[in-house]
Amino acid sequence: MKNQNQVWSNYWSKKRSFLKLTEYTPTYINLKRYFRSLDIPKDAKILDAGCGTGKLASFWTNEGYDVIGIDLSDKALEITGKKGVKTCKADILEGLSFEDDYFDLVYSDGLLEHFEDPEPILRELFRVSNTYILTLVPRIELYSQIMQFVLKPPKEYKRADSEWINIHERLKPGIIHSKAIKFGVLSILCGIT
Numbered sequence: 704m705k706n707q708n709q710v711w712s713n714y715w716s717k718k719r720s721f722l723k724l725t726e727y728t729p730t731y732i733n734l735k736r737y738f739r740s741l742d743i744p745k746d747a748k749i750l751d752a753g754c755g756t757g758k759l760a761s762f763w764t765n766e767g768y769d770v771i772g773i774d775l776s777d778k779a780l781e782i783t784g785k786k787g788v789k790t791c792k793a794d795i796l797e798g799l800s801f802e803d804d805y806f807d808l809v810y811s812d813g814l815l816e817h818f819e820d821p822e823p824i825l826r827e828l829f830r831v832s833n834t835y836i837l838t839l840v841p842r843i844e845l846y847s848q849i850m851q852f853v854l855k856p857p858k859e860y861k862r863a864d865s866e867w868i869n870i871h872e873r874l875k876p877g878i879i880h881s882k883a884i885k886f887g888v889l890s891i892l893c894g895i896t
Contacts, residue, residue, distance in 0.1 A: 707775055707794070734812075734839070735762060737890065743768070743835075747807035752795060752828055753814030757783025764788050773799070795827050804833035812839040816862070825874050829893075836875070836893040840867050864889050 738759075743749075745767055751760035754772030756779060763770045764787055772783045773793040780790040793799055809832040815821040828836050840862070862870075867889055875893050 731758070734759070734890075738762065739766075741835075741837075741892075743808055747834075748805065750801070750806040750809045750828075750831060751788075752809060752811040752824075754783050754788070754790070755779050755813065757786045757788050757790075759810070759812050760788040761786035795824050799827055799831055801831045803830055805831050807833060808835045808837060810837035810839070813841070814838075815867075816840050821870060822874060825870065829875055834894065836871075836891075838867075838871070838891050840889050840891075867891060 747768055749763050749768050749770045751757070751763070751770060751772040754760045754774045755776075757772050760770050760772040760783055770788055772780070772788045772790045773795075774780050774783070774790070775792065775794045777792070780792055784790045791800075809828045811824075811828065815824060815838055818824055825836075825838075828838075868891060871891050871893055
C-alpha cells in the first residue's frame with residue numbers, strides 16, 4: 704500500500720494542469736470575493752491546512768498576509784513553494800508542531816471530506832487557531848459530482864451541508880457564519896471565543 708505522501712504527490716502531479724484552469728471558475732472567483740469580505744487584520748497569521756497546489760494560500764500571500772501552507776504531499780509543497788508561499792510538511796492527524804492559538808485564521812479547502820472521521824482534524828485546527836476557522840467542503844450537487852468525476856481524488860466522503868455544520872457545532876458551538884458559496888462549496892466560518 705502506498706503511503707499518503709506518494710498517493711497525493713501522484714495526484715498533484717497528474718492534475719496540476721487541469722487544476723490551474725480551476726483558478727478561473729466561478730467558484731474560485733466567488734471565493735476570492737468572499738475572502739476579501741472577511742474582516743481579517745493585515746497582520747494576521749494564516750494557516751492553509753492541506754494546501755494542495757497553494758492556489759488559495761498564494762491568494763492570501765498576495766493580499767499581504769503571513770501565510771504558511773501545510774500538506775503531507777511533497778509535490779504539493781513543491782508547487783505551493785514556487786508560488787512564494789512558506790510551506791511546512793505536516794500530517795494533521797499526527798498533530799501540528801505549532802503552539803496553541805498560534806494562527807489568527809486557519810482554513811482548509813478540500814481537506815475534511817477525505818476523512819471518514821474529520822473530527823480529529825478539526826480539533827487540531829481549532830487548537831492552533833486563536834480567532835477563526837474557515838473550512839470549505841464540496842456540496843452534494845451537480846458541480847461537486849462533476850468535479851469528483853473529472854479530478855478523481857484518492858478518496859472523498861460525501862456529507863450534506865447540515866452534517867458539516869453539525870460536526871463544527873459539536874466541536875465548537877457558536878458558528879459565526881455559514882454561507883454557501885455559489886457553484887458547489889460550503890463555507891463554514893467559526894469564531895474562537
